[in-house]
Amino acid sequence: MTKTTANMITSDSDSASNPLSLRALPSQPSLQISELSFRWQSRQPALTFPDITLNAGDHLFLRGASGSGKSTLLGLLAGLNTADKGEIRLLGKSIGGLAPSARDRFRADHIGVIFQQFNLVPYLTALANVILPCQLSRVRRDRISAGASHSDTQAAIYAKAATLLTALSIPHELHGRKPAQLSIGQQQRVAAARALMGAPELILADEPTSALDSNNRDRFMQLLLEMAHQNRTSVVFVSHDPALAHHFHQQIELEQPL
Amino acid sequence: MNTLMTARLALALTKSSLWHRRRILLLVTLTLTLSVSLLLGIQYVRSEIRQSFTNTISNTDLIIGARSGQLNLLLYSVFHIGDATNNLSWQSYQALQSDERLSWLIPISLGDSYNGHRVVATTGAMFEHFRYGRSQPLALQHGQWFNDLFEVVLGADVARAFNHNVGDQLIMGHGGGSVSFARHDSTPFTVTGVLGATGTPVDQAVYISLNSMEAMHVGWESGVGIPGRTLTLEQAKERSFTPSNITAAFAGVEHRVLTFRIQRDINNYGEEPLTAILPGVALSELWRLLGQFEKALLGVTGFVVVVCLISLATVLLTLQAQRSAEIAILRATGASAGLIASLYLLESLAVALLACALALALGAAGIAAVSPWLQANYGVLLTLRPLSQVEWILLAAVPVAALVIGLVPALSAWRRGRRPGWQVLDDV
Numbered sequence: 001m002t003k004t005t006a007n008m009i010t011s012d013s014d015s016a017s018n019p020l021s022l023r024a025l026p027s028q029p030s031l032q033i034s035e036l037s038f039r040w041q042s043r044q045p046a047l048t049f050p051d052i053t054l055n056a057g058d059h060l061f062l063r064g065a066s067g068s069g070k071s072t073l074l075g076l077l078a079g080l081n082t083a084d085k086g087e088i089r090l091l092g093k094s095i096g097g098l099a100p101s102a103r104d105r106f107r108a109d110h111i112g113v114i115f116q117q118f119n120l121v122p123y124l125t126a127l128a129n130v131i132l133p134c135q136l137s138r139v140r141r142d143r144i145s146a147g148a149s150h151s152d153t154q155a156a157i158y159a160k161a162a163t164l165l166t167a168l169s170i171p172h173e174l175h176g177r178k179p180a181q182l183s184i185g186q187q188q189r190v191a192a193a194r195a196l197m198g199a200p201e202l203i204l205a206d207e208p209t210s211a212l213d214s215n216n217r218d219r220f221m222q223l224l225l226e227m228a229h230q231n232r233t234s235v236v237f238v239s240h241d242p243a244l245a246h247h248f249h250q251q252i253e254l255e256q257p258l
Numbered sequence: 259m260n261t262l263m264t265a266r267l268a269l270a271l272t273k274s275s276l277w278h279r280r281r282i283l284l285l286v287t288l289t290l291t292l293s294v295s296l297l298l299g300i301q302y303v304r305s306e307i308r309q310s311f312t313n314t315i316s317n318t319d320l321i322i323g324a325r326s327g328q329l330n331l332l333l334y335s336v337f338h339i340g341d342a343t344n345n346l347s348w349q350s351y352q353a354l355q356s357d358e359r360l361s362w363l364i365p366i367s368l369g370d371s372y373n374g375h376r377v378v379a380t381t382g383a384m385f386e387h388f389r390y391g392r393s394q395p396l397a398l399q400h401g402q403w404f405n406d407l408f409e410v411v412l413g414a415d416v417a418r419a420f421n422h423n424v425g426d427q428l429i430m431g432h433g434g435g436s437v438s439f440a441r442h443d444s445t446p447f448t449v450t451g452v453l454g455a456t457g458t459p460v461d462q463a464v465y466i467s468l469n470s471m472e473a474m475h476v477g478w479e480s481g482v483g484i485p486g487r488t489l490t491l492e493q494a495k496e497r498s499f500t501p502s503n504i505t506a507a508f509a510g511v512e513h514r515v516l517t518f519r520i521q522r523d524i525n526n527y528g529e530e531p532l533t534a535i536l537p538g539v540a541l542s543e544l545w546r547l548l549g550q551f552e553k554a555l556l557g558v559t560g561f562v563v564v565v566c567l568i569s570l571a572t573v574l575l576t577l578q579a580q581r582s583a584e585i586a587i588l589r590a591t592g593a594s595a596g597l598i599a600s601l602y603l604l605e606s607l608a609v610a611l612l613a614c615a616l617a618l619a620l621g622a623a624g625i626a627a628v629s630p631w632l633q634a635n636y637g638v639l640l641t642l643r644p645l646s647q648v649e650w651i652l653l654a655a656v657p658v659a660a661l662v663i664g665l666v667p668a669l670s671a672w673r674r675g676r677r678p679g680w681q682v683l684d685d686v
Contacts, residue, residue, distance in 0.1 A: 078590060101594055108592020115590070118583045121271075123278030135267045136592045178278075194591070 028092035030056045030202050030234035036086030038072060046084065049073055050252060057232040059225065061245050064254030070238040074204045077236065078111055079103035091201050108137035112195025114205040119191035120179035127175040130161040130193045140198025164193040168223050185216035192224045199231040206238050221247055264597055272604040283609060286573045290613035293566035294656055295620050300559045301649055302621065303640065304552065310639050311545060314458040315537050317389035319517050322346065322354065322524055323506035325531035332540040335366065335506040337459050338376040342368065345503035350530045354507060359516050362387045364508040367471050367501065371434050375416045376463045379471035387510060390458045400424050401451030404466060407473055407494050410447040411465040414455035424449050430474065444488045445474040457639020472499035571663045574606045578667040599668035606664030610657040
């Protein structure tokens with residue numbers, strides 16, 4: 001079962017020649033930041049971030065003590081916050097200059113997000129939660145169902161979501177359940193499936209394993225990175241658990257502000 | 259296309275969200291429904307009471323009585339409250355009858371009572387010409403109008419209160435008051451008819467002929483019935499009676515434009531000091547007098563509006579505060595601030611519209627259920643009618659207010675779209 005699924009996902013990433021996809025430009029790094037700094041309030045010390053360049057498909061491990069600005073950096077990358085200084089280029093595009101609505105659009109089209117907890121919309125089933133990115137972004141929807149007619153599009157999206165969930169070890173009978181009826185580990189994996197849906201170029205994960213036990217954690221990491229690899233999706237992963245570092249191509253330790 | 263997609267998503271999310279939280283939303287909707295029903299109900303009852311009040315008499319152009327104030331004359335002749343200061347002589351009444359400008363006249367003579375209900379002595383003209391409400395004539399639910407001595411027609415409430423029906427024998431009390439020490443024992447009356455309910459003082463009275471009034475008082479010149487001098491039915495039937503005076507008369511005018519001139523002529527009548535009033539004018543003066551009551555209700559309505567709005571705001575803001583986690587997720591997944599705002603607005607609107615619909619149903623059912631009881635116990639006629647413009651505006655104000663209140667979290671979601679925030683789980 002897992003094998004067929006993997007094949008399907010591979011074939012999906014083969015469709016990267018899709019003109020809608022920015023992956024048509026393989027030379028672009030998925031992430032570049034330079035001289036970035038940010039302060040929450042004018043009287044607080046500015047958080048400064050090291051320059052980072054992350055190649056397409058590579059994974060980045062961000063480590064740092066509380067208050068070092070890990071989540072802040074993710075917020076900046078997601079375009080939910082705007083930097084005071086410096087530049088963020090995602091897929092070759094500078095997001096600092098985008099209007100808020102354009103940033104929302106960019107996030108919907110190119111970024112998947114996994115939080116530490118409370119990842120799922122409580123009133124939607126697991127399956128509906130996974131489908132959400134395709135309802136918010138045409139780009140991600142069309143990646144799944146390029147050229148299909150309307151009814152086929154729906155069917156293709158549902159099939160894809162179910163495949164992803166199954167690949168992330170969520171058995172079929174749980175697909176129709178609400179988040180409250182799932183374990184924390186299952187909820188995090190559903191969140192991962194949502195982040196992967198429609199093969200975004202970048203996934204931002206904010207300590208997604210901190211609420212999981214070690215078994216669940218390892219399985220989560222393995223599944224997430226394996227599927228990200230199949231999609232050639234870059235993962236930016238924030239954690240203070242050094243045991244996870246070996247999964248990643250790059251590691252960066254954030255420093256406390258002075 | 260993208261807008262359509264977003265709109266569909268917003269509707270689908272709202273639907274699932276509403277259903278997911280249906281228990282709390284049901285309570286919230288009920289709170290709101292009660293507020294809206296209260297608001298609408300008070301407004302409705304206020305206008306109905308006013309309507310019911312002005313409905314007590316219609317099509318009567320003039321009420322004529324002995325010289326007195328217009329309120330006094332109105333109160334005793336129409337509402338049967340208080341007593342006449344003086345009577346109208348039969349000669350004057352005959353003079354009025356010969357006035358060709360008047361198309362009809364209803365004489366009434368008050369004074370006696372039946373178990374606290376006024377006895378109104380009148381003629382067939384009462385049944386023929388008296389109108390109330392929207393020009394509705396009196397209607398009999400049983401039997402027929404009196405046409406002989408010692409026959410009585412009962413108002414709907416009197417018949418119901420004492421469970422009387424056609425054929426029953428009644429003894430009238432002498433004078434007013436619910437307990438009469440002097441009773442017309444020797445001249446029992448037979449019920450010939452029961453009037454339909456009107457929601458006016460007509461329901462509270464009993465009707466006999468002027469001749470019966472005269473006949474039952476033969477032998478009562480000293481104020482008490484002297485045995486042997488009072489008449490039996492047979493004796494009465496052999497005599498003819500002419501009232502010496504009556505209490506008041508209702509009149510219809512042939513040409514409305516002449517009403518004021520006729521009123522002035524009557525007020526200047528040389529033979530006897532008389533007063534003619536326009537019932538509409540007198541009623542509105544009386545309503546102004548009772549306006550304190552209406553003002554109090556209006557004040558209550560105002561408070562209800564405020565309470566309504568506060569409860570609406572509390573309830574909707576509490577609801578939205580619960581959604582911050584889900585909103586953070588949607589934002590992170592790429593939902594625009596506009597979509598988030600529309601989720602807030604749609605939910606507020608849905609709750610408000612549902613509450614309005616429920617309030618309408620509740621109000622209609624309530625009025626349908628309560629109106630027979632009100633009619634029976636208080637003589638207030640509360641009818642189901644289409645909402646007036648003011649009531650529609652009040653009702654429409656509820657979803658509008660809900661939208662305005664929904665704007666608060668919606669705007670704050672909008673602002674947050676431009677403000678730092680990663681996974682914001684705090685306040686709205």
